[in-house]
Amino acid sequence: xxxxxxxxxxxxxxxxxxxxxxxxxxxxxxxxxxxxxxxxxxxxxxxxxxxxxxxxxxxxxxxxxxxxxxxxxxxxxxxxxxxxxxxxxxxxxxxxxxxxxxxxxxxxxxxxxxxxxxxxxxxxxxxxxxxxxxxxxxxxxxxxxxxxxxxxxxxxxxxxxxxxxxxxxxxxxxxxxxxxxxxxxxxxxxxxxxxxxxxxxxxxxxxxxxxxxxxxxxxxxxxxxxxxxxxxxxxxxxxxxxxxxxxxxxxxxxxxxxxxxxxxxxxxxxxxxxxxxxxxxxxxxxxxxxxxxxxxxxxxxxxxxxxxxxxxxxxxxxxxxxxxxxxxxxxxxxxxxxxxxxxxxxxxxxxxxxxxxxxxxxxxxxxxxxxxxxxxxxxxxxxxxxxxxxxxxxxxxxxxxxxxxxxxxxxxxxxxxxxxxxxxxxxxxxxxxxxxxxxxxxxxxxxxxxxxxxxxxxxxxxxxxxxxxxxxxxxxxxxxxxxxxxxxxxxxxxxxxxxxxxxxxxxxxxxxxxxxxxxxxxxxxxxxxxxxxxxxxxxxxxxxxxxxxxxxxxxxxxxxxxxxxxxxxxxxxxxxxxxxxxxxxxxxxxxxxxxxxxxxxxxxxxxxxxxxxxxxxxxxxxxxxxxxxxxxxxxxxxxxxxx
Numbered sequence: 001x002x003x004x005x006x007x008x009x010x011x012x013x014x015x016x017x018x019x020x021x022x023x024x025x026x027x028x029x030x031x032x033x034x035x036x037x038x039x040x041x042x043x044x045x046x047x048x049x050x051x052x053x054x055x056x057x058x059x060x061x062x063x064x065x066x067x068x069x070x071x072x073x074x075x076x077x078x079x080x081x082x083x084x085x086x087x088x089x090x091x092x093x094x095x096x097x098x099x100x101x102x103x104x105x106x107x108x109x110x111x112x113x114x115x116x117x118x119x120x121x122x123x124x125x126x127x128x129x130x131x132x133x134x135x136x137x138x139x140x141x142x143x144x145x146x147x148x149x150x151x152x153x154x155x156x157x158x159x160x161x162x163x164x165x166x167x168x169x170x171x172x173x174x175x176x177x178x179x180x181x182x183x184x185x186x187x188x189x190x191x192x193x194x195x196x197x198x199x200x201x202x203x204x205x206x207x208x209x210x211x212x213x214x215x216x217x218x219x220x221x222x223x224x225x226x227x228x229x230x231x232x233x234x235x236x237x238x239x240x241x242x243x244x245x246x247x248x249x250x251x252x253x254x255x256x257x258x259x260x261x262x263x264x265x266x267x268x269x270x271x272x273x274x275x276x277x278x279x280x281x282x283x284x285x286x287x288x289x290x291x292x293x294x295x296x297x298x299x300x301x302x303x304x305x306x307x308x309x310x311x312x313x314x315x316x317x318x319x320x321x322x323x324x325x326x327x328x329x330x331x332x333x334x335x336x337x338x339x340x341x342x343x344x345x346x347x348x349x350x351x352x353x354x355x356x357x358x359x360x361x362x363x364x365x366x367x368x369x370x371x372x373x374x375x376x377x378x379x380x381x382x383x384x385x386x387x388x389x390x391x392x393x394x395x396x397x398x399x400x401x402x403x404x405x406x407x408x409x410x411x412x413x414x415x416x417x418x419x420x421x422x423x424x425x426x427x428x429x430x431x432x433x434x435x436x437x438x439x440x441x442x443x444x445x446x447x448x449x450x451x452x453x454x455x456x457x458x459x460x461x462x463x464x465x466x467x468x469x470x471x472x473x474x475x476x477x478x479x480x481x482x483x484x485x486x487x488x489x490x491x492x493x494x495x496x497x498x499x500x501x502x503x504x505x506x507x508x509x510x511x512x513x514x515x516x517x518x519x520x521x522x523x524x525x526x527x528x529x530x531x532x533x534x535x536x537x538x539x540x541x542x543x544x545x546x547x548x549x550x551x552x553x554x555x556x557x558x559x560x561x562x563x564x565x566x567x568x569x570x571x572x573x574x575x576x577x578x579x580x581x582x583x584x585x586x587x588x589x590x591x592x593x594x595x596x597x598x599x600x601x602x603x604x605x606x607x608x609x610x611x612x613x614x615x616x617x618x619x620x621x622x623x624x625x626x627x628x629x630x631x632x633x634x635x636x637x638x639x640x641x642x643x
Contacts, residue, residue, distance in 0.1 A: 006057045017054075024050045024190065027062050037064045039194060040073050040187045047073075049139055049187045065196075065226035075100035077137065077189045078127075078198050078224035083107050084180035085126035086115075086220070095182065096158040096208065096217060103234060105224070108206050108217040110158065115218045120200040123220070127198065134193030135178040139186055147172045147183060158208070159183050197231040198224040201238070210372030240479050246531035247376040253536050253593060255527075255544070256377070265374045265381030267524060272544035275573065277523060279542055281362060283414070283639055284386055284520075291407050293360040293388060298340035300364065304330040309497055310339040319367045337363035338491070338516060341389045342498045351503040355512065356392035356400055362523065363387050377528035384523040390515040393502070394441060397513055401449045401488070404517060405471070408486045411519050412475060414639045415530060416539065419476035422455055425463035432466050434492025442490040442513070443469045467493035477533040485526070489516040537616060540596040540636040546573045547633065548590040552583050552602040559606045563599070563626065572633045591616060597633070 004016045007026055017026065023041030027034045027050075040063040041048055047069060054060070063069050079098040086109060087093055098107035109115070115123075142150065144163060151159040163183065166172065175184045177192055189195070200222040208214035225231040242248075250256045255273035262268060269277060285295065304323060307313045312320065316335060323330035334340070341359045350357070364384045373379055392400050409420070424446055427439045446469060450457045457471075464470055468490030474482045491514045494500075501509045520526035530538070540546050547567060551560045560576055567574045575595075577586045583600060590598045599611035611629050613621040624632070 005054060007054070008057075008059045010061050019055055020053045022051045022053055023048070023060060023062060026060060034062065034064070038062045039064065039067075039070055039189045042069075047187050049137075050190045051138075052187075070226055071103075071224075072100050073187060073189060074195065074224045074226060075103075075105045076184075077192075078195050078222065079105035079107050080137075080175065080177065080180065080182055080184070080188070081127050081130050081192055081195060081198075082123065082200070082220060082222055083109075083182065084130055084177060085123050087180065088130075089122060089126055094156055094158055097162070098182075103223060104201065104221055106219050106221045108208070108219045110208075110215065111218050114205065114216075115203045115220060117203060120203065120220070124198075124200050127200075130178070131192050131195050133178065134191050136191050137175060137177045137188045139173050139175050139188070141171055141173050144168065144172060147174065150174065150181070151183070154181075195224060196226060197228045198222060199231060199235065207370070207372045210370040212371040237479060241481070241532070244479070244532040244535045245376075246378075246528040249531045249536040250376070253544075255531075263381070264371050265369055265379070267377060267380060267382075273527075275544040276527065276538075276542065279544075280520075280523065280527070284362065287407075287411060288360045288388070291358075291403070293358040296341065296344055296359045296361050298337055298344075298361060298363060299334070300366075301331045301333050302339065304332060306339050306343075307332050310336075310342075310494055311497055312336065312339075319369070321366055321368055333366045334363075335365050335367045337361055337365065337385060337387045338389060338494060339498070341387075342494060342500060342514075345391055345500060346498065349503065350501075350512075352393050352505055352510075355502060356390055356396050358388060358390050360386075360388040377524040380522075380524055383525065385518050386520045386523060386526075388517045390517065391500070391512045392515075393504070393510070394513060397441065397445045398449060400515065401445050402453065404488055404515070405449060405453055405455065408473060408488070408517075408519050412473070412485065415542075416533070417475040417477075421474040421476070421482060422450065422457040423460050423463070423472045423474070424450065424457050425460040425465075425470050425472065427464055427469060428462045428466060432464070432492075434468065434496070438492055438513075439469065442492075446471055446488070446490075465489065467491050475529070477529065478535075481532075483529045485521050485529070486519045487517070487521070490514070491516055537594045538596070540633070541639050543594075543596050544573065545575045545593070545595050546637065547575075547597045547599060548586075548593075548595040549574060549576045550583060550586045550590065550598055550600045551576070551578060552600065554578075556601045556603075556606055560601050563601070563611070566626070567630065567633065570630055570634055572630075572637065587614065590614075596636075599629070 003019055005019050006014050007017055008014050024035060024038065027038045038050055040050055041052065042061040042063065043052065043054055043058050063073065079100065083095045083098055090111060092112055094110040096108040096110065098105060147163050148160055163172065173184065173186060174181050175186060175188055200220060202221045204219045205216050206219040208217055223231065223234060225234060253272065254270050255276060256267050256269050258267055288295065304313065312335060320335050321333050323332050344359060345357065362384050364382065366382045369379060369381050390400050390404065426443055432439065470487055470489040472484060473486035475485045476482055495511055495514050500512055502512050504510045549560045549564055551557050557578060564574045564576055587598060594616055596616050598614040600614065601611060605612055609626050610623050611626060612623050613629060615621050
């Protein structure tokens with residue numbers, strides 16, 4: 001029996017090592033510098049710790065500070081260092097979960113007294129002490145019984161609860177560094193001293209498991225980077241993101257807010273916010289009518305029987321609100337629009353000549369989201385979907401998908417988005433409904449259409465919903481963040497459940513294809529994204545107030561009111577600032593409210609039937625005759641596609 005194994009490195013070279021060698025041994029055999037800079041490894045494409053023993057021939061890639069995988073490993077390991085620091089500094093604190101999320105980590109703690117922003121400096125200092133101690137981080141596998149006993153003895157009741165819910169056949173591992181141990185899959189860095197640049201960001205409250213019926217925990221957010229340059233860049237990004245926070249801008253620009261008296265996750269729209277919605281809705285209706293969609297409108301509630309047929313009560317009930325009993329029957333407030341659109345289709349018999357049918361609705365739906373995940377307009381409980389359902393024959397499928405993708409890009413580009421990431425999600429193994437041949441046809445249609453349109457896309461193998469494959473389009477905003485937006489989703493479930501049919505050319509009954517589609521996702525979330533992308537400085541066609549008229553003195557008000565009437569008559573959205581303030585203060589307030597255009601009117605402008613124009617963020621634009629300014633405003637009020 002051989003006492004050595006062959007290790008194949010990324011450059012294709014093969015070296016022999018003793019059985020049980022570790023990635024660290026391999027790194028050390030190449031150079032001291034590589035061993036020093038290695039954080040973890042990939043053995044046969046599986047991420048492992050640097051001291052993972054290898055017992056058979058394997059492909060090995062070392063993870064260094066510059067590797068794509070390094071950042072998440074550093075984030076997760078720094079989270080453990082933070083938890084250790086917290087338990088050193090504060091008595092009777094229990095740890096719960098501490099995952100790495102995009103560019104950040106957090107840890108939730110059960111603590112007698114919630115942490116404050118002032119506590120972060122002390123915790124950071126203790127973390128630096130732990131890093132300086134360069135404590136080895138070790139992993140050991142344990143049985144469920146050992147793990148439960150271990151954490152019970154430590155008083156870590158949350159860990160015990162987590163372990164009891166883990167499937168029995170899953171391998172459990174505990175990571176230890178000095179006086180701190182945690183249940184974790186890993187991998188982790190080999191020692192605490194490998195952390196180079198970190199920062200604690202904020203504190204927050206969070207319910208255990210995101211459920212408001214559970215105990216409120218204290219959450220600390222932080223970040224960690226391979227070097228100080230990366231950390232500094234990210235902190236600058238966070239400052240910019242903070243300025244663009246749509247919740248803050250929504251209040252400052254008097255667009256929307258939330259009320260505890262009304263209920264969590266239910267936004268209320270003020271006049272300017274409602275105007276913004278109306279502008280987007282009008283554009284949406286116009287574009288859909290031009291694209292051959294038929295507009296429909298459906299109720300907000302439906303009988304339990306409808307939701308049983310659709311499968312929502314079987315698959316989605318936890319996200320639905322409780323039923324209302326009306327005349328002895330249960331009704332549910334709708335979480336989705338699709339069953340109603342199907343009932344519109346089923347109101348009469350259809351032949352292949354009727355298809356495709358494209359039903360579109362701005363339909364408001366309600367879903368129960370746990371309070372812990374609610375986030376401004378991005379995650380709400382009541383929202384308006386820009387919903388559409390395309391019902392077509394198999395022969396029409398490719399053409400409809402092509403039109404749909406082109407329409408989606410056209411729509412998003414009109415709002416200024418030009419950078420996209422596209423994903424094609426395919427059939428999940430063992431968890432799908434419908435004929436596999438239909439899945440293949442749908443997947444091929446999506447794939448071939450994306451290729452035909454020369455759209456770069458990524459494949460998410462097995463990432464489709466159980467009822468059909470889909471395309472997701474993510475948009476990149478002004479500071480580089482990706483937002484999930486458009487979804488084009490096939491559905492093989494509901495056509496079957498509702499027994500949807502059409503009569504084919506052969507005179508027989510056939511099952512149509514149905515595509516769910518939302519371009520904005522929801523109107524609420526899309527407005528949140530727009531606010532953060534533009535920092536509230538909307539293009540003139542979208543701005544709730546397009547022009548602010550600024551009279552210098554009261555004697556100019558009659559002229560200004562006549563001008564406002566003229567502008568409004570041309571469809572321009574106008575406000576007058578008639579306060580007894582100096583003109584500089586009026587200009588400053590209009591700038592703060594991000595009004596695209598300001599017109600200053602004094603004696604000269606009134607005498608010459610002109611306006612002195614200022615543009616938001618661009619300053620003085622000179623003096624224009626009123627008629628020319630009207631023409632300019634009508635031109636900039638038209639949506640234009642950004643290519």
